[in-house]
Amino acid sequence: MAQNSPPYLEALNPEQRAAVFHSGSPLLILAGAGSGKTRVITTKIAYLIREEGLDPRSILAVTFTNKAAREMAERARQIDERAADAMLRTFHSFGAWFLRRNGTLANLDSGFVIYDDDDTVALLSTLMDDTPRAEVKQTAHKIARAKDYFLTPDDPELDLIDHRKKFRKTYADYEERMAKIGNVDFGDLIKKPVEILRNNPGTAERFRERFRVIMVDEYQDANIAQFELLKELCGPHTYLCVVGDDDQSIYRFRGAEVKNILEFPNRFPGTEIIRLERNYRSIEPILRAAASVVDHNAGRLGKKLLSERGAGKIPVLAFLPDQDEEAVFCRVLIENARKSGVPYSHWAVLYRTNAQSQGFEHEFLHHRIPYRVVGSLKFYEREEVKDALALLAFLVNQRDEVAFRRVVNKPSRGVGPATMDRIVTEAMFSDGNLAAAARRITSELSAKARSGVETFLGALEKGRAALNADAATVETATAADTTEPPAKKTKKSAARGGSQEALRAGEGLSVCLVTLVNEAGIAGYHLSHDEIAGNQRIGNLQELANGASIYPASVTGLLQFLEHIELDRSLEQDTDDTAVDVVTLITLHNTKGLEFRRVIMTGIEQGVFPWEDKKGDELEEERRLFYVGATRAMDELYFSSCAMRRLFGRTMPMEPSLFLRELDKECLQVIGDAPYGFVSTAAGKSRPKPSAGISGSKPQVSSDGRWHLGDRIYHDDHGYGAITGIRESGEDGPVIRVRFDTGREQHFLSLHQSSHYTRIGSDD
DNA sequence: TAGTTTTAAGTTTTT
């Protein structure tokens, strides 16, 4: 085989090759950062199909993020088109797929909707009367953890999470309520399939027959429940191959168990281990710096990463006065590199918490550095978006109490908590259908409440009418595959901004969504609010509708749409994201699996990174996070640490991170004012000067005629733009329309919003 | 009871 191997195998080094050719016993691939593990997995998939003649449909490969799943699918398909038929999914998406067709074995209707964290908290709060929000959230978190560890309410080991009987009771109540509603949470997507496979040997056998090869990426991040799922899926003839790196385990807080990878050989007897220790990504000093920190961890499998790229520029550590200077530092680095031809897209700015991004955003907006913020797109958490999604969710599952309570009285139509409780109670006595229950007791309600309920039910009917009958029953939806969203639509259909225009329906499912939102009064409610507050809510709803338009207008399409939103909120549908020349702003956690030519790790201070007063295992996890971040860099790596930082609005003195003290000083160039204990090598390498902010530099002209068509403008949130329209709308003064350089168009009541603006001259 | 104002609280990391 080795002699005349095809080109796609030629590219592999001996270890990678061994991993691809390996068969028989379980295989554990210990793959260091940048050692080409994705290449190994994708090549192995293609190899099995091409050379071993394996049916692609019998291959299951699971990952933890949608991004990784997509990338893997694409790269495997590049080698062999037939790989498209292999099942490449995230654990959770696989669980959802499984439950859609086998859920009935656990009394779960296939038309279920997936609850996100907010939904579970909302449900839990109906179960925990008079409990402070924070406690409810904490309980929700503990329940999620329990499911990660595959613990039921009556499991003795539940004591490890919370030993109080009260918690047991709440968890049990929650499960009961959720069962009645017929929906699932994230943990259920893993836990329920395991239970079904265990209780139904015939079904388990079918799946073991189908999936002959199972591969798991990022195995160090698997939790106990996921491990149990793997065990159930593996029969005597299943080939299991897991890939991971114990040094990159960073999801302990979510139930990930490093033990899973450390003990894999014991759990699966006969396991062979292959190590990938050649790093093709980073120059040697970067690897040395990264290793020097993670070496302080105990309890590792231990491995040495060797750089195939050799020497290069040593990492730079910058001590800076505060976070504003930190943003300036990043900006100037990027600007200067740009002058010598380095594109923006080569840069990534990394931080520990999402909140840290806005300082950089602000600075980059001012100085016209294009960027994108990865993750934390709070789009789906917005009130109006959640409202619209709740309407859709209630349409497919009328037992959904959370969705019902959220939208039945929105906008206010006289249906208060008392009425809601009556309807919920009524539903409890029957099949749980809230719409039916509401209809049953309308005669007992006050006139106001009754008309409110009727408006709501009427809107639902109209929404339902907008769905095609072809897949009108849930039974048919079962058969449908909720795999991929239908053909990607590259065109960003118009309908931007326009706060005075009504919500417009497009094609497919968007007709249903728009009907619901309009009829239920959600659209009108936000429409009136938008102009006053300068909000973008109608625009957001329109965006959501546009997203829905690629799905068919049927129950099946609806379920696909909702599932896709719950499981993949990245909104990163940018087909070729390297084509856009922008800087990447991203949390350390989100960088896993990515690489950038130049990386700036920011906020390397005690309390921020490592977070608060982490000790022991948790400190080790922070250290691994440091390792993950540093090993993303290919060519250049920068660290920044501030002496002061605004936290909670107060400026606090900061201490340099422990990790900076652990860093090998031999491969570090320190600039700026190093605190005690640090040697500053190149003294005062031109620290960037703070720039005079444009905002505020020119006073506004007051009174009427402040705004002229074509004026250039700067807005704190949206950056630069130009006035494209002025409208006098009576008592509230003029409304101006602004088209921002980002392409977004928005209306503002200038009277209320003027403080957000600075004119920067119409000749600019 | 609905909508507003005041006060308090809190910020990891994510499928």
Add this chain to the structure above:
DNA sequence: CTTAAAACTA
């Protein structure tokens, strides 16, 4: 400083 929850008023 920004958001969410309690308190208050029309």
